Amino acid sequence: MARIDVGAVERNCATLRGRLEGEAELCAVVKADAYGHGAASCAAAALRGGATRLAVATAREAEELRLHFREAPILVMGALTEPELRRVLAVDADLAIWRRGFLELAARLAGEIGAPARVHVKHDSGMGRLGERDADTAVELARDVAADPNLRLAGVWTHFATADDRDDPFLSEQLSAFGPVADRVRELDPSVLVHAANSAAALREPASHFDMVRCGIAVYGLDPFGVDPGEHGLAPAMELCSYVADVKRFESGASAGYGRTWTAPADTWVGVLPIGYGDGVRRALSNNADVLVGGRRYPVVGTISMDNLTIDLGPDRGADQGAEAVLIGEQGSERIPAEELARRLETINYEITCGISSRVPRAPA
Numbered sequence: 001m002a003r004i005d006v007g008a009v010e011r012n013c014a015t016l017r018g019r020l021e022g023e024a025e026l027c028a029v030v031k032a033d034a035y036g037h038g039a040a041s042c043a044a045a046a047l048r049g050g051a052t053r054l055a056v057a058t059a060r061e062a063e064e065l066r067l068h069f070r071e072a073p074i075l076v077m078g079a080l081t082e083p084e085l086r087r088v089l090a091v092d093a094d095l096a097i098w099r100r101g102f103l104e105l106a107a108r109l110a111g112e113i114g115a116p117a118r119v120h121v122k123h124d125s126g127m128g129r130l131g132e133r134d135a136d137t138a139v140e141l142a143r144d145v146a147a148d149p150n151l152r153l154a155g156v157w158t159h160f161a162t163a164d165d166r167d168d169p170f171l172s173e174q175l176s177a178f179g180p181v182a183d184r185v186r187e188l189d190p191s192v193l194v195h196a197a198n199s200a201a202a203l204r205e206p207a208s209h210f211d212m213v214r215c216g217i218a219v220y221g222l223d224p225f226g227v228d229p230g231e232h233g234l235a236p237a238m239e240l241c242s243y244v245a246d247v248k249r250f251e252s253g254a255s256a257g258y259g260r261t262w263t264a265p266a267d268t269w270v271g272v273l274p275i276g277y278g279d280g281v282r283r284a285l286s287n288n289a290d291v292l293v294g295g296r297r298y299p300v301v302g303t304i305s306m307d308n309l310t311i312d313l314g315p316d317r318g319a320d321q322g323a324e325a326v327l328i329g330e331q332g333s334e335r336i337p338a339e340e341l342a343r344r345l346e347t348i349n350y351e352i353t354c355g356i357s358s359r360v361p362r363a364p365a
Ligand SMILES: Cc1ncc(COP(=O)(O)O)c(C=O)c1O
Pocket: 029, 077, 159, 197, 198, 199, 200, 214, 215, 216, 217, 218, 224
């Protein structure tokens, strides 16, 4: 089970909001089911905590959010096919534009619906992904949006490639590229929303705040720099739990799991937890992670299978059947943050929580 503390999401948003320059708004990024935490409940908590807008990547995510939030501004940041664009317009969400053909399509479809589409023109200032690379062309697109009666120029924006690397100077280069584009678009319409920062930039570089920041990972109390969210006053919202379903005596030399990748070096007790890679506990954590039981760390031993994993409870039988086991979270004075699993897997905390599969029930903490 994944316990989700929506109170933590609310407080994290209030913390982020408190760190923003001037009147900058906080947009909570709740794509990928709020990074695995549950989009609807986290979006509600984020709005309570001071976020004024929500962002997602896909049409389907926008549709699902709109079912719960009739009024909240929703920005769809991703690329859209024509059918997806129709669906985004039907739920009155804002959209991203960086190509003329797409601008014309959006204007035509919005004209058919009879409600102007709110458009955020995206400048690729160095991410090398979505967005118009050429500054003049990006400004030109914004001018055409402003001039089209079926479109409203709602925003101009960009995305940073290296904000999570505190020593990398590329963030400043991207800011230098985007700043003049933002200024020129503001001249077209002073009410346009200028936005660029993700969580890392929001925490690291006040000059990136502009009119709004788009925070995802920090909203969920995870550290965008992959170290310790506590350093930024953030608290993790997800705890991943299971329980000891069985305890067995292992004699020295007995093996656990597929492939016999672990054999007991001495007589011991092994606990079996009914959670595995089918739940998102990655197989690469086999013989390479700890689990908390009774406030103590026990190593994962043997190969993690789809539905089960095994832990070495030691010769003193550290826990009994039924004991709660924590894979991500705290127990007593011990803590296994998502950042620890990310380091073991040589990945980022984002992938850890996004990877907890839909089989795992999400319950309020
Ligand atoms: C365009 C865009 N903006 C903002 C975010 C939020 O980033 P973070 O979760 O690092 O705050 C993302 C997430 O990947 C994104 O793709």
